[in-house]
Amino acid sequence: xxxxxxxxxxxxxxxxxxxxxxxxxxxxxxxxxxxxxxxxxxxxxxxxxxxxxxxxxxxxxxxxxxxxxxxxxxxxxxxxxxxxxxxxxxxxxxxxxxxxxxxxxxxxxxxxxxxxxxxxxxxxxxxxxxxxxxxxxxxxxxxxxxxxxxxxxxxxxxxxxxxxxxxxxxxxxxxxxxxxxxxxxxxxxxxxxxxxxxxxxxxxxxxxxxxxxxxxxxxxxxxxxxxxxxxxxxxxxxxxxxxxxxxxxxxxxxxx
Amino acid sequence: xxxxxxxxxxxxxxxxxxxxxxxxxxxxxxxxxxxxxxxxxxxxxxxxxxxxxxxxxxxxxxxxxxxxxxxxxxxxxxxxxxxxxxxxxxxxxxxxxxxxxxxxxxxxxxxxxxxxxxxxxxxxxxxxxxxxxxxxxxxxxxxxxxxxxxxxxxxxxxxxxxxxxxxxxxxxxxxxxxxxxxxxxxxxxxxxxxxxxxxxxxxxxxxxxxxxxxxxxxxxxxxxxxxxxxxx
Numbered sequence: 388x389x390x391x392x393x394x395x396x397x398x399x400x401x402x403x404x405x406x407x408x409x410x411x412x413x414x415x416x417x418x419x420x421x422x423x424x425x426x427x428x429x430x431x432x433x434x435x436x437x438x439x440x441x442x443x444x445x446x447x448x449x450x451x452x453x454x455x456x457x458x459x460x461x462x463x464x465x466x467x468x469x470x471x472x473x474x475x476x477x478x479x480x481x482x483x484x485x486x487x488x489x490x491x492x493x494x495x496x497x498x499x500x501x502x503x504x505x506x507x508x509x510x511x512x513x514x515x516x517x518x519x520x521x522x523x524x525x526x527x528x529x530x531x532x533x534x535x536x537x538x539x540x541x542x543x544x545x546x547x548x549x550x551x552x553x554x555x556x557x558x559x560x561x562x563x564x565x566x567x568x569x570x571x572x573x574x575x576x577x578x579x580x581x582x583x584x585x586x587x588x589x590x591x592x593x594x595x596x597x598x599x600x601x602x603x604x605x606x607x608x609x610x611x612x613x614x615x616x617x618x619x620x621x622x623x624x625x626x627x628x629x630x631x632x633x634x635x636x637x638x639x640x641x642x643x
Numbered sequence: 644x645x646x647x648x649x650x651x652x653x654x655x656x657x658x659x660x661x662x663x664x665x666x667x668x669x670x671x672x673x674x675x676x677x678x679x680x681x682x683x684x685x686x687x688x689x690x691x692x693x694x695x696x697x698x699x700x701x702x703x704x705x706x707x708x709x710x711x712x713x714x715x716x717x718x719x720x721x722x723x724x725x726x727x728x729x730x731x732x733x734x735x736x737x738x739x740x741x742x743x744x745x746x747x748x749x750x751x752x753x754x755x756x757x758x759x760x761x762x763x764x765x766x767x768x769x770x771x772x773x774x775x776x777x778x779x780x781x782x783x784x785x786x787x788x789x790x791x792x793x794x795x796x797x798x799x800x801x802x803x804x805x806x807x808x809x810x811x812x813x814x815x816x817x818x819x820x821x822x823x824x825x826x827x828x829x830x831x832x833x834x835x836x837x838x839x840x841x842x843x844x845x846x847x848x849x850x851x852x853x854x855x856x857x858x859x860x861x862x863x864x865x866x867x868x869x870x871x872x873x874x875x
Contacts, residue, residue, distance in 0.1 A: 479731055479732075479734075479735050482728050482731050482732055483732055483735060485728070486728060486729075486732050490838055494838050494839055494840065495840070596835065603842070603843075604840055604841065604842055605837060605840070605841050605842070605843065605846055606837075606839065606840050607836075607837055607838060608821070608835055608836055608837035609736075609835075609836055609837075610736070610739070610832070610833070610834060610835035610836065611736075611739060612739060613739060613742040613743050614742075614743045614831070614833070615743055615825075615826060615829075615831030615832045615833035616831065616832050616835070617830070617831060617832070618830075618832065618847070618850055618851070618854070621832065621835070621846075621847075621850065622843070622847055625843045625846060625847075626843070629843065
C-alpha cells in the first residue's frame with residue numbers, strides 16, 4: 388500500500404483499518420500456552436501475535452543489591468514473524484522492545500525483587516522473560532508488555548533443592564504480581580496522534596511514544612522515531628494513556 | 644520523602660557547571676567536548692562519507708549512525724569494554740534525538756557517523772553525549788535546521804529537579820530520571836525517556852524545567868561554536 392495514501396487518509400481523520408485514532412485493536416490474552424514454562428502467555432492485538440515465556444533459575448544477587456533477585460528480559464525477533472526480520476543476534480529493535488518491557492516491570496515494582504531472595508547475598512531467583520513475536524502486524528511493544536504481564540501472572544516456582552532449581556518439578560507457590568503496569572504506544576503521522584499503530588502506520592510514523600502506566604501514574608517512557616513531539620502533544624498522549632490503562636487493566640485482570 | 648537541599652548547593656532548577664569546547668578531535672570532520680558537572684562526553688563526527696557495506700546505502704537519503712560508548716574507567720567500578728544492551732539502546736535514542744534537525748536528503752548513499760565516548764560519568768551521560776554530538780555536527784559543517792540540547796530532569800524524593808547528579812539518581816527514597824532533548828527554535832522534544840514514578844502534572848512540570856535547562860545549554864553551545872570563528 389502506498390505510504391502517501393496512508394498519510395492522506397490520516398489527514399482526513401481515517402485509518403486504513405477503519406479504526407478511530409484512539410482505538411486499540413481487539414486484544415486476546417491466553418495464559419498457559421506452554422507446559423514446560425514456569426509461566427507463559429499469548430497476546431494478540433489484532434493480527435499481531437506475541438508469545439511470552441517465563442523461566443526461572445537460581446543465581447547470585449548482584450553485589451550492590453544482595454537482598455534482591457532480578458529479571459532478564461529478552462526479545463527474539465525471529466524471521467517467522469515478518470519479512471523484515473533476519474536470523475542473528477538481537478538487533479537494536481529487539482533490544483529496545485526488551486528494555487521497554489523490562490523498565491515497565493522494574494520501575495513500577497510489579498515484582499517485589501526482595502521476595503525472590505533465597506539467601507541474602509548468596510542465592511536468589513532470576514526470572515528470564517523471553518518474548519517471541521510470531522506475527523508482527525504492528526505495535527510489538529504493547530503486545531510484548533501485555534503478554535509479559537499475563538505470563539508473570541501465571542508463573543509458578545519450580546522446586547528448589549540444595550540451592551538448585553529442579554526443572555520440570557513445579558511447586559504450588561505462585562509468583563506474586565504486585566502491580567499491572569500497562570504499556571501504551573502512540574505514533575505521530577503528520578500532525579495526528581494514533582494509538583496502537585499497525586505495521587503500515589509504523590512505516591510512515593514520524594515519532595513514537597510508549598508510556599507504562601499503573602493507577603494513573605507513569606513509570607516508564609520511551610520516545611522513538613526521527614521527529615519530535617510538542618509539550619502539548621505529550622500532555623494529551625499521557626491523558627489518553629491514563630484513560631486507556633483502566634480499560635486494558637480489566638482485560639489483563641480477566642486473563643486467568 | 645522530602646528532599647530539601649541539594650548536596651552540591653544548587654537550586655532545584657539549576658544546571659551543573661557546564662564546559663564546552665569544539666575541535667577536540669583533530670582528525671574528525673567535527674568534534675566537541677561537553678561537560679556537565681562531573682560528566683564528560685566527547686563526540687566526533689565523520690562524514691558525510693561513503694557507507695559500507697553498500698547494501699546499507701540509501702539512494703534517497705543519507706544515514707545518520709550514532710554510537711554511544713562508556714569508557715571502562717569512566718565509572719567507579721570498571722565497566723567491561725565494548726557494547727552492551729544499554730549502550731545499543733542509548734545509541735538508538737541518540738540517533739532519534741538528532742535525526743530531525745539534519746537534512747539527510749542532501750546526502751544520498753552516504754553515512755554521517757557520530758561517535759560518543761563518555762570518559763567520566765556522573766549521571767546524565769546520554770544527555771551530555773547528545774549535547775556534544777549536536778555541537779560536533781555543527782562543527783563538521785553539516786547543514787542543520789535546528790540545534791539540539793539535552794538535559795536530564797527528574798524527581799528526587801518529592802522535588803522536581805534539573806540535571807540530576809549520580810547521588811540524586813541513587814537517592815535512597817527513590818528518584819525518577821527523565822532524559823529530555825529539545826530543539827532550540829521549534830522546541831520539539833526529540834528525546835524523552837523515563838524511569839521511575841511520576842504523575843502527569845509532575846511530568847509536565849519536569850518537561851518545562853527541562854526546556855529552560857535546554858535553553859541555557861543551547862546558548863552555551865552557540866557561544867562555543869561562534870568562538871572558533873572569532874579566533875580565526
